Amino acid sequence: xxxxxxxxxxxxxxxxxxxxxxxxxxxxxxxxxxxxxxxxxxxxxxxxxxxxxxxxxxxxxxxxxxxxxxxxxxxxxxxxxxxxxxxxxxxxxxxxxxxxxxxxxxxxxxxxxxxxxxxxxxxxxxxxxxxxxxxxxxxxxxxxxxxxxxxxxxxxxxxxxxxxxxxxxxxxxxxxxxxxxxxxxxxxxxxxxxxxxxxxxxxxxxxxxxxxxxxxxxxxxxxxxxxxxxxxxxxxxxxxxxxxxxxxxxxxxxxxxxxxxxxxxxxxxxxxxxxxxxxxxxxxxxxxxxxxxxxxxx
Amino acid sequence: xxxxxxxxxxxxxxxxxxxxxxxxxxxxxxxxxxxxxxxxxxxxxxxxxxxxxxxxxxxxxxxxxxxxxxxxxxxxxxxxxxxxxxxxxxxxxxxxxxxxxxxxxxxxxxxxxxxxxxxxxxxxxxxxxxxxxxxxxxxxxxxxxxxxxxxxxxxxxxxxxxxxxxxxxxxxxxxxxxxxxxxxxxxxxxxxxxxxxxxxxxxxxxxxxxxxxxxxxxxxxxxxxxxxxxxxxxxxxxxxxxxxxxxxxxxxxxxxxxxxxxxxxxxxxxxxxxxxxxxxxxxxxxxxxxxxxxxxxxxxxxxxxxxxxxxxxxxxxxxxxxxxxxxxxxxxxx
Numbered sequence: 275x276x277x278x279x280x281x282x283x284x285x286x287x288x289x290x291x292x293x294x295x296x297x298x299x300x301x302x303x304x305x306x307x308x309x310x311x312x313x314x315x316x317x318x319x320x321x322x323x324x325x326x327x328x329x330x331x332x333x334x335x336x337x338x339x340x341x342x343x344x345x346x347x348x349x350x351x352x353x354x355x356x357x358x359x360x361x362x363x364x365x366x367x368x369x370x371x372x373x374x375x376x377x378x379x380x381x382x383x384x385x386x387x388x389x390x391x392x393x394x395x396x397x398x399x400x401x402x403x404x405x406x407x408x409x410x411x412x413x414x415x416x417x418x419x420x421x422x423x424x425x426x427x428x429x430x431x432x433x434x435x436x437x438x439x440x441x442x443x444x445x446x447x448x449x450x451x452x453x454x455x456x457x458x459x460x461x462x463x464x465x466x467x468x469x470x471x472x473x474x475x476x477x478x479x480x481x482x483x484x485x486x487x488x489x490x491x492x493x494x495x496x497x498x499x500x501x502x503x504x505x506x507x508x509x510x511x512x513x514x515x516x517x518x519x520x521x522x523x524x525x526x527x528x529x530x531x532x533x534x535x536x537x538x539x540x541x542x543x544x545x546x547x548x549x550x551x552x553x554x555x556x557x558x559x560x561x562x563x564x565x566x567x568x569x570x571x572x
Numbered sequence: 573x574x575x576x577x578x579x580x581x582x583x584x585x586x587x588x589x590x591x592x593x594x595x596x597x598x599x600x601x602x603x604x605x606x607x608x609x610x611x612x613x614x615x616x617x618x619x620x621x622x623x624x625x626x627x628x629x630x631x632x633x634x635x636x637x638x639x640x641x642x643x644x645x646x647x648x649x650x651x652x653x654x655x656x657x658x659x660x661x662x663x664x665x666x667x668x669x670x671x672x673x674x675x676x677x678x679x680x681x682x683x684x685x686x687x688x689x690x691x692x693x694x695x696x697x698x699x700x701x702x703x704x705x706x707x708x709x710x711x712x713x714x715x716x717x718x719x720x721x722x723x724x725x726x727x728x729x730x731x732x733x734x735x736x737x738x739x740x741x742x743x744x745x746x747x748x749x750x751x752x753x754x755x756x757x758x759x760x761x762x763x764x765x766x767x768x769x770x771x772x773x774x775x776x777x778x779x780x781x782x783x784x785x786x787x788x789x790x791x792x793x794x795x796x797x798x799x800x801x802x803x804x805x806x807x808x809x810x811x812x813x814x815x816x817x818x819x820x821x822x823x824x825x826x827x828x829x830x831x832x833x834x835x836x837x838x839x840x841x842x843x844x845x846x847x848x849x850x851x852x853x854x855x856x857x858x859x860x861x862x863x864x865x866x867x868x869x870x871x872x873x874x875x876x877x878x879x880x881x882x883x884x885x886x887x888x889x890x891x892x893x894x895x896x897x898x899x900x901x902x903x904x905x906x
Contacts, residue, residue, distance in 0.1 A: 305701045312698070313715045319730050319777065320718055322741065326733075359574035369581055373588060381595075381625045388622025392615045404626060407634050409830060409888055411838050413857050414881040417864050417874050418640035419633065424651070432584040440591045442629015473618055502723040504841045509865060515575025520725050527729065527845070536729070543726030550721040555714055561785070 327351070327540035331533075347537070351545070354538035358522050359515060367518040370432055370507070371500040374439030379493055382443030383485070386451035387477055391463070401452075408445040420509060430512040435503075447492040454488040455481065487560040494553050494561055501550065519546055599624040645875035650868045662875035673876075675853025679768065681883070683855070684836035687772045691779050692828050696821070698780070699787035700813075713788070716781040724778075724841035731774045732846060735760035742773075767852035774842060783828055790824030791817070819900040826899045830891050837884050856880045 321341075328346040354360070389401050423434040458481070466476045482489070507518040514522075523542045528534030554561065603621035606612045645662055647655035666673050702712060719727070734741045737759035743750070750757055760770040798816050807815070843855035854862070856876065864873030 302704065302706070305704050305706060308701055309698075309706065309712050313712060316715055316719060316777070316781070318741070319734060320722070322733070323722070323726065323730055362573045362575060362577060365573070365577060366580075369584075373585070377588075377592065385623050385626040388619050392619030392622065394616040394619035397619065400623065400627075403630070407630065409834050409884070410634065410638070411834060411877075411881055411884050413838050413860055414641050414877045415634065415637035416860070417870055417877065418637035418644065420865075421640070421651075421870070422632075422637070432580065433587055436584055436588055437591055438629070438633055440588065440595055440625070441632060442626045448626065498721060502721075504723070504725055505861075513575065515577075516580055520723050523723075523725055524845075536733070539726070539729055543723060543730075546723050546726070547718075547721055551714075551718070554717060554721065558710060558713060558717075 323540050324544050327537060327544050329537050331535065331537055333537075350537050350541045354526070354535070354541045357535070357538060358525060360519070360522060360542070362515055363517055363519045363522040366432075366516060367501060367520075370435040370503075370518060371497060373436050374500060375493060375496045378439040378444050378496060379447065379489060381440065382447035382492065383451055383482065383489065384477070385443050386448045386455055387481060389448065390452045390455035404445055404448060408449070416509075423510065429510060430516065431510075432516070434510040435500075435506050444492075444496070447496070450492060451485060451488045454485045458484050490557050490560045494550075494557060497553065498550050501546070595625050595628065598628065641874045641877055641881075644871050645878045647871040648869075649871040649874075651870055652868070655871060658871070662872050663879075665872070666875055666879070672854060672859055676856050676859050677879075677883075679853035680837055680839070680856045680880075682768055683771055683775075683839065684833055684887075686768075687775045687779075688829060688832045688836055690772070691776055691783055691832065692825060694776065695780055695783035695787045695828075696825065698784045699791050700817070702784065702788055703791045713785065716784050718781065719777050720779065720782040722778075725845060727774070727778055728842045728845040731770075731777075731842075732761065735770050737762060761846050761848040764849055764852040767848045770848070771839075771842065771846070774846075775836070775839075778842075779832065783832070786828060787821070787824060790821045794820040822899045823901060826891070826895060830888060833887055833891070834884050837880065837887075 325340075325342050327350055328348065329340070329343045329350075330347055333340055333343060389397065389404075419434075420429075423429055426433075428434060462480060462484070463476055466480045471479065502520060503518070504520045504524075507521045511517055511521065519542065523539055523546075526535040526539040526542070599621045602624050603617050606617035606620055607614070644655065646657060646659060648658050648662075649655035698716070702709060702716075706712070722730075733739075737743060737757055740760070742760070743757040747757065758766045760766045794817060798820070799812055802812050802816060838857045839855050840857040840861070843858040844861070857880070860873045860876050860880070863869045863876065
């Protein structure tokens with residue numbers, strides 16, 4: 275930037291179009307064309323998702339491709355919603371999303387605080403063990419975890435999807451928040467201590483507000499993970515009434531005696547994206563900031 | 573509403589609260605015992621007390637399941653009967669006579685080995701373009717991130733249509749090239765030759781946005797004064813890119829490669845719903861689900877899980893070993 279300014283003051287008029295500047299402008303133009311072209315590639319499937327959600331069942335497979343339905347079938351949305359108990363599914367999904375989310379974010383913050391601010395023997399080894407569980411495939415834990423819940427008689431209950439969040443938090447969240455804690459100067463805590471605050475008060479009133487960007491970004495990641503989870507509800511829930519949105523949607527792919535309802539499936543998918551999209555658009559600045567401080571200093 | 577929502581939610585909610593209180597109690601107890609019984613320093617007692625929830629979770633949801641998986645893989649457990657110890661029979665059957673085994677390994681490993689480097693390289697390049705001072709950067713960020721927030725179930729079904737051999741979007745776009753070279757349009761998920769490329773294309777669309785956001789974060793973290801110093805030394809932009817940008821971003825690249833590889837090896841939802849031809853093999857995680865939960869052969873399925881675990885572990889070790897050669901950490905001499 276500063277280079278441009280010096281150039282133009284030194285040689286005013288047409289001469290400012292020197293090769294360096296031309297190269298920069300061309301470079302920027304190419305960058306715009308590239309990101310826009312790729313953006314279109316990324317958008318087409320999503321556009322198709324929305325347009326298909328407004329079509330009559332078989333129009334989806336019409337040739338030539340119909341980019342936008344002649345008569346948008348807005349009633350696909352209420353029809354899909356009422357074809358299965360989706361109101362119930364929505365509450366089920368909120369239940370298995372929000373409850374563990376609150377617990378895992380809070381617990382991860384507490385554990386991260388312990389790892390970043392207090393010196394105790396074995397701290398580094400324990401932290402390393404914690405990090406390495408991040409790389410453990412879930413597949414290796416899936417079956418015994420199922421057996422554990424089964425032995426408590428909690429299959430077909432929400433417990434397997436909810437309770438684990440109270441224990442342990444999430445390694446990625448602990449990692450990201452610990453990085454964030456370590457950027458906060460120690461003096462802030464010491465000041466709180468001198469004012470007579472205990473550890474709990476310092477944590478709640480001083481430290482938590484300071485790591486707000488990290489809290490936000492892990493909350494978005496966590497929300498997305500639970501909201502879109504498919505394998506968990508599929509394995510643990512048996513009654514249709516207890517299903518979540520993703521599992522309910524799967525019924526639209528057709529069964530033995532039923533044709534697939536693609537248009538309904540697309541309608542429900544479109545609806546499912548909206549909450550996460552709103553969260554991401556509102557918080558995208560914090561989201562990047564929250565992830566950055568973890569990844570860079572990793 | 574259908575069913576009995578309150579009756580379904582309330583017991584779980586109560587157990588949730590009780591468990592939270594118990595965990596809190598244990599944490600406070602740990603502090604009390606360390607401080608008053610062992611007379612340890614304040615920092616030690618508080619530190620251990622704060623990480624107590626993680627230690628409990630680690631034991632219950634990591635250590636016990638992993639050990640159990642290894643033990644179960646030597647049994648014929650099927651959820652109903654008490655398991656019998658059958659030695660290495662599960663492994664012998666898998667490797668020796670299971671016709672699904674080798675195609676599954678081949679598909680899973682090839683998919684991970686090919687898709688991860690492509691995805692990470694593309695997201696690196698994309699983050700470099702996006703990190704220029706473009707107007708409306710936020711719009712592009714949202715645009716690229718969009719695919720990663722679509723529920724995986726929807727993503728697969730969307731792509732099943734895109735890959736449809738007759739009316740799919742991809743073959744429509746490819747048709748000029750296909751007509752020119754006189755090749756028949758590929759039947760993506762239906763033809764075993766095209767299953768792997770189809771999964772890779774689908775994964776790129778899904779993962780690129782997420783990876784680019786992480787890369788963008790790393791790119792922004794590269795200190796500006798490094799470039800200024802290099803400019804004074806007369807370095808051109810290509811040299812700066814090769815000698816500053818890339819080395820400073822290697823920790824993020826490394827992190828991404830390790831995490832993405834582990835998750836690629838465990839591909840499940842897309843694998844379950846693509847209805848790809850079984851001739852190409854099934855992804856390992858899907859095969860574990862099929863054996864364990866659909867056929868109730870838990871012991872046999874855990875043996876496969878152990879093999880998947882060992883494969884990921886081996887790859888992770890190789891990657892960590894390779895770190896010294898190409899990953900640059902600040903404040904560390906090379």
